Amino acid sequence: MSNWRFKEIVVLSALSVVFAVVYLAFLPVGKILVGFFGPIGYDLIFGIWFIVSIIAAYIIRKPGAAFISETIAAMVEVLLGSAVGPLLIVSGMIQGLGAEAAFAATRWKNYSTWVLMAAGVGAALFSFAYxxxxxxxxxxxxxxxxxxxxxxxxxxxxxxxxxxxxxSDGLAQTGVLSSFALGKEYRRKKAA
Known part of the structure; x- marks a missing residue:
């Protein structure tokens, strides 16, 4: 993280904290779906638990953003009292590695829709194996x-x-990400 700007670290951390709360809020939804469909119920919405890694990487566009954001989110979930406990941190790290693998495959240079979707699939594959x-x-x-x-x-x-x-695109349209990689890309497209 030596080439990270302070505001990138702050935004990544803030996103991680916000989505840790979102993740905890979706646990009851998953339990309801499991009640209807069995264990596959969680899998139907499991993507929600990978979303911060995609958002952080898409906004910041630096190696490690997906992994670090997912790891921090898992740590915050544990601190907020997740019933899973510290093993959740390992799970978050694995999910983050799966998403990070897709970005690494492009050498952190391609953040197209397909790569973002591949990052979600990567997180799914890694988390499922675990x-x-x-x-x-x-x-x-x-x-x-x-x-x-x-x-x-x-x-x-x-x-x-x-x-x-x-x-992320919605945030970029508001201008709040103007000094981040996504915001700069959005401005270039808008000017073209």
Whole structure:
């Protein structure tokens, strides 16, 4: 983070704290969906738990933004009293690594819609692999587990990728991100 500006660190931290609260707020929604659909219920909305990594990386556009933001969000969730406890930090780190992998694959130079969606899918894949071993998915039928994986990947692409892009673009339109990479890109497009 040696080449990060102070305001980038502040924005990344603020986003992480805000989304930690959002993440906790969505737990009851996930529980309701699990009540209706079984374990796959969480996977239908799992993308919400990856969204800060996409937003932070899209706005700041520096290596580590996805990983750090997701890790901080998980730490804040634990501090706010998440029932999962400290293992949640590991989960956040894994999700952040999955998103970061998509940006790393482009050498942190491409933040197109497709790359943002791929980052959501990356977070889904990494988190699912971790969850498979930690949550006992092996006890479920292979078909059901495959359905869970597909649902999580779609959720990562649509909720984290597309919704994260839409929220970030909305912020850029207000001008509050004018000194960030996304804000500068938005100004260039608007001037063209």
């Amino acid at each position: 969850g498979y071993f930690m949550s006992g998915y092996a006890a479920l039928s292979t078909t059901y587990v495959f359905g869970m994986l597909i649902a999580r990947m779609v959720s990562g692409a649509l909720i984290a990728g597309l919704l994260g892009k839409a929220l």
